Amino acid sequence: GGIITQTPKFLIGQEGQKLTLKCQQNFNHDTMYWYRQDSGKGLRLIYYSITENDLQKGDLSEGYDASREKKSSFSLTVTSAQKNEMAVFLCASSIRTGAGQNTLYFGAGTRLSVL
Amino acid sequence: GDKVKQSPSALSLQEGTNSALRCNFSIAATTVQWFLQNPRGSLINLFYLVPGTKENGRLKSAFDSKESYSTLHIRDAQLEDSGTYFCAAEDSNYQLIWGSGTKLIIKP
Numbered sequence: 001g002g003i004i005t006q007t008p009k010f011l012i013g014q015e016g017q018k019l020t021l022k023c024q025q026n027f028n029h030d031t032m033y034w035y036r037q038d039s040g041k042g043l044r045l046i047y048y049s050i051t052e053n054d055l056q057k058g059d060l061s062e063g064y065d066a067s068r069e070k071k072s073s074f075s076l077t078v079t080s081a082q083k084n085e086m087a088v089f090l091c092a093s094s095i096r097t098g099a100g101q102n103t104l105y106f107g108a109g110t111r112l113s114v115l
Numbered sequence: 116g117d118k119v120k121q122s123p124s125a126l127s128l129q130e131g132t133n134s135a136l137r138c139n140f141s142i143a144a145t146t147v148q149w150f151l152q153n154p155r156g157s158l159i160n161l162f163y164l165v166p167g168t169k170e171n172g173r174l175k176s177a178f179d180s181k182e183s184y185s186t187l188h189i190r191d192a193q194l195e196d197s198g199t200y201f202c203a204a205e206d207s208n209y210q211l212i213w214g215s216g217t218k219l220i221i222k223p
Binding site for chain 2: 045100103
């Protein structure tokens with residue numbers, strides 16, 4: 001089995017600050033994702049990447065940058081943290097099998113609070 | 116409107132009872148995944164479905180692509196089944212569209 005590691009687990013930032021979240025996976029999966037989850041809500045896609053150095057925008061990409069430095073890592077940057085922002089950022093990875101299956105596996109999340 | 120609509124939005128059950136959660140799609144879904152987000156926030160993949168059914172222990176899920184819905188049945192609910200259940204449908208462009216979740220509370 002594999003694991004997805006997100007760092008940090010908790011992140012407290014100041015308004016206007018640039019903040020970077022990191023994600024590592026050892027599944028050897030091709031595709032990686034960043035989702036945002038607000039309290040009591042569903043998941044919204046920020047960015048995804050289908051291979052190293054690839055970036056695809058999701059519905060929520062404005063205000064974020066991402067970087068797929070290598071196959072195993074995918075980082076997300078909040079370009080300017082918004083005051084009182086609170087959300088959980090979830091990283092996931094997947095690989096499409098020969099049978100077409102594309103199951104997602106998730107990290108434990110990074111909980112962001114902005115003062 | 117929502118492309119993937121989950122119902123109910125919340126559900127409270129006694130331990131030992133059965134329940135059914137549903138997702139209706141207004142997109143041409145090709146596959147469906149069901150996830151449980153436990154109270155600690157971790158998302159666990161329960162099922163990956165092409166049209167048809169799958170069963171795993173007390174959980175059973177079905178996906179009918181022609182009628183555009185999927186169901187998740189929980190038999191003999193246990194306390195550890197508590198959490199929020201999400202379905203996510205893959206569209207013809209391989210994009211995953213998420214529902215807004217069903218929050219399930221199991222009471223002793």
